[in-house]
Amino acid sequence: METPNNSSTQPATPDTSSLAHSGSSTPRSDIEFPFPFVPVRADTPKDEYILVTGGLGYIGSHTTLELLKAGYNVVLIDNLSNSYICVLDRIRVLVQQHYSNHSEENHVPILEFRQIDYGDVGALRRILDQYQTATRKPWVGSDGPKYSKIMGVIHFAAYKSPTESIRMPLPYYSNNLACFVGLLETLGDYGIKTFVFSSSATVYGAMMNESNEPIKEEHCVHEDELFTDGDGRIKLTQQGCRGLTSPYGRTKWMCEAILSDLIISDPDWTVVALRYFNPVGCDPSGLLGEDPLGLPNNLMPVVCKVLRSELPALKIYGTDYNTNDGTGVRDFIHVTDLAMGHLAAIAAATTNCLYTRFRSFNLGSGLGHSVLELVEAMEQVSMREIKLQLTDRRSGDVAISIAQPTRAEKELNWRTQRSLLDSCRDSWNFLTRNPLGYRNPES
Ligand code: UD1
Numbered sequence: 542m543e544t545p546n547n548s549s550t551q552p553a554t555p556d557t558s559s560l561a562h563s564g565s566s567t568p569r570s571d572i573e574f575p576f577p578f579v580p581v582r583a584d585t586p587k588d589e590y591i592l593v594t595g596g597l598g599y600i601g602s603h604t605t606l607e608l609l610k611a612g613y614n615v616v617l618i619d620n621l622s623n624s625y626i627c628v629l630d631r632i633r634v635l636v637q638q639h640y641s642n643h644s645e646e647n648h649v650p651i652l653e654f655r656q657i658d659y660g661d662v663g664a665l666r667r668i669l670d671q672y673q674t675a676t677r678k679p680w681v682g683s684d685g686p687k688y689s690k691i692m693g694v695i696h697f698a699a700y701k702s703p704t705e706s707i708r709m710p711l712p713y714y715s716n717n718l719a720c721f722v723g724l725l726e727t728l729g730d731y732g733i734k735t736f737v738f739s740s741s742a743t744v745y746g747a748m749m750n751e752s753n754e755p756i757k758e759e760h761c762v763h764e765d766e767l768f769t770d771g772d773g774r775i776k777l778t779q780q781g782c783r784g785l786t787s788p789y790g791r792t793k794w795m796c797e798a799i800l801s802d803l804i805i806s807d808p809d810w811t812v813v814a815l816r817y818f819n820p821v822g823c824d825p826s827g828l829l830g831e832d833p834l835g836l837p838n839n840l841m842p843v844v845c846k847v848l849r850s851e852l853p854a855l856k857i858y859g860t861d862y863n864t865n866d867g868t869g870v871r872d873f874i875h876v877t878d879l880a881m882g883h884l885a886a887i888a889a890a891t892t893n894c895l896y897t898r899f900r901s902f903n904l905g906s907g908l909g910h911s912v913l914e915l916v917e918a919m920e921q922v923s924m925r926e927i928k929l930q931l932t933d934r935r936s937g938d939v940a941i942s943i944a945q946p947t948r949a950e951k952e953l954n955w956r957t958q959r960s961l962l963d964s965c966r967d968s969w970n971f972l973t974r975n976p977l978g979y980r981n982p983e984s
Contacts, residue, residue, distance in 0.1 A: 573707035573935055583911040587648055590614040590672065591887060592691045592733070594659045594724070597624035599831040600739065600820060602632060604695060604880040605652070606829065607668030609636045611884055616649040616691065618668065619698070620658040623834050625979035629654050631828040638826075647759060659698040660720030662727055669731045693735035693887050694728060696721075698793070701938060703743065704838050706789035710953055717792035725803065730944050734807070736800065740814040740901065742872075744794045747784020755872075756902045757870045759818070761794070763801035771945075787936035797901065804898040811898050813886040818872035818905030818944045821915075822964025823971045830971030831876075832978035840871075844919050845929055845972055857912060858933035862941075868912035870941040872905035875959035875967070885953035898950060904939055905944025906957040923972075 596605045596617035602624070608615050609632070633652060640649045649843040657664040672690040684694070699717045700706065704711040729736065742749070752760065759768035762778050770776045783793045800812045821841045823830040837843050842880045846852040882904040889895050910918075916927050949955045 562756050570598045575914050584957040585955060587614070588674070589692040589716065590616045590651075590653075591688050592694045593695045594619045595619055595739075596654075597626070597628045600698055600817070600834070600879060601695075601697040602628045602829050603876045604697070604883045606632050606635055606824065607877065607880040607884055608695075608887075609650050609652055610639050612646070612648060612650055613887075614653075616653045616668070618655050618665075618670070618821040619655050619661055621656060621698065622658075622757065624834070626656075627979055628829065634825055635828055658720075659696075659724055662723050663790070665724070667725050669727065669733070673731070679900060689731045689733050691731070693737065693891050694733060695737040695739075695883055695887060695975070696724065697739045699739065699787065702838050703787035703789040704848040704935075705786045706792075710788035712787045713792055717789070718795055721796050722799065725799070729807070729810075731736060732809075732847075734810040735798070735887075735890045736810065736812045737883060737890060738796060738800060738812065738814045740797055740816045741793045742816050742818050742903070742905070742944065743785070743787070743790035744782060744791060744816060745799060745942075746782055746786060746794075749939040749942050750784075755905075755907055756903070757945045758800050758903055758948050761901075763798050763899070777795065780936065782802070786939075787860060790919055801899045808898070810895070811890045811895065813890050813895065814899070815882060815886055816901060816944075817879060818874050818903065818942060820876045821961075822875040822877070822967045824877060824961050825970065827967075827970040827974035830968065830975065830978070832975075839917065840915060841968060846925060848925060848969075848972060849976065850918070853928065855916065856930045856932045858932060858938060860931050861934075862943040864911055864940060866913045870909040870911050870943065871910060871915075872942065873910055873915060873956055873961050873964060874905050874941045875964045878906075878957040878959050881958075882949065882953070882955050885949070885955040889953055900952070902953060903944035903946050904955075905946050907944055907946045909941060909943040909972075910961050915961065915965070916955075918962050919969065920967045922965045939960070 550948055579846055591608055591613050593601055593605050593615055595601045597619040601619070605615055605617055636652065640646060643879070655668050657668065660663065665884070669689065669691070674688050674690050690807065700713050728736070732784055742756070747754050748760050749756060754771045759766055759778050760781055763780050768777050768778065784793050785794060797814045800814065804810045804812055831842055833842055843852065844855055847855045861870060862869055864870045882902070886902065920927055946956065
């Protein structure tokens with residue numbers, strides 16, 4: 542069943558439902574683009590690279606694939622702590638397939654992989670040393686000017702479970718924050734100052750519960766900001782955050798704040814913070830998907846475990862929310878749409894097409910679907926029943942979380958193209974093609 546638009550929680554404005562469900566790639570005519578066009582295809586010298594940290598994880602692997610398909614060379618680093626090495630081969634297979642189907646494109650980009658922990662500064666420096674060149678960005682250091690072939694970084698590597706972070710905060714602060722500062726220092730040393738950060742809607746904290754409409758970037762800022770709210774009134778947002786529900790959430794907010802401080806102190810930095818809503822789905826090939834190590838917390842991986850009979854039932858955390866059916870409502874976004882958001886961000890950042898040198902963007906569809914609607918959509922595509930166990934609310938959960946995606950539409954020329962049903966179909970395809978996930982001995 543296609544979850545009907547009228548059963549989803551709709552934003553006051555804009556109504557992106559037709560876009561989210563049409564698969565159309567035609568830009569909307571009513572959007573005023575402040576910049577001529579942000580190129581999604583790489584138009585860069587063949588010897589420049591994007592550095593992707595955590596590039597074998599769920600979102601990292603999909604983004605790496607789309608970067609390569611768009612013509613970017615990629616240096617991928619990953620410590621394999623929550624990912625599988627077979628993902629690398631699968632990306633290569635998909636890239637090869639793409640370029641054999643597009644023989645007119647004569648530049649097949651390069652994918653280089655180094656297995657390191659991004660927090661290992663020595664190992665990172667050894668890699669960055671290999672990408673120095675005499676012809677690019679200046680590096681001011683005691684050894685004289687140096688340049689890097691790495692034109693920008695997309696940083697995914699981080700721990701990502703809010704629940705786990707409550708049990709063990711220090712590893713989260715150590716990995717997500719302390720290592721992050723080391724990464725920025727190192728990149729700065731090499732003159733690599735274009736940075737796209739994996740942030741999260743979690744930075745909105747308690748504001749999610751207080752707002753009756755989709756949440757805007759202006760609700761969480763790092764410098765005081767005046768903006769026009771949905772009710773047409775001019776409001777002041779003071780820098781800071783309220784009601785963050787986990788150490789994980791705090792690390793995301795703090796990383797954003799650090800990046801915001803950095804661009805004030807050093808005008809050479811350009812930073813984009815992408816605030817993800819709820820990524821689901823996977824590449825339609827069924828070769829890439831989501832397969833977290835250990836017990837998953839997020840909805841879709843748990844649903845998949847139930848469909849694989851690895852769990853007896855899906856626990857529904859709360860049926861008494863003030864929503865259509867009482868279950869939580871989320872802005873589910875297909876991971877390929879999310880990946881394309883990174884391409885739009887890196888293109889804007891590397892071509893100086895950002896309003897400000899630190900710019901945050903919501904990556905969401907602007908549409909909400911309930912937990913039960915996602916379950917129904919998965920039942921429809923799999924033609925199987927998903928056993929449910931109704932339980933109490935999960936602590937730290939919000940009732941409704943929906944993006945106001947207008948800023949990314951206007952400034953990055955990006956919007957979602959795929960529906961919740963598309964996501965469910967693709968997830969089910971991955972599930973049927975990989976009954977054991979990436980642990981399949983043949984993978
Ligand atoms: C969570 C994080 C968010 C993070 C995102 C992706 C919180 C408060 N937020 O979002 O910061 O960026 O994951 O990692 O933790 N649900 C069930 N049963 C389950 C699992 C989930 O009913 O077994 C429900 C939840 O109660 C929620 C919805 O499904 O209503 C989505 O949950 P989940 O996938 O964990 O994402 P979020 O909590 O929205």
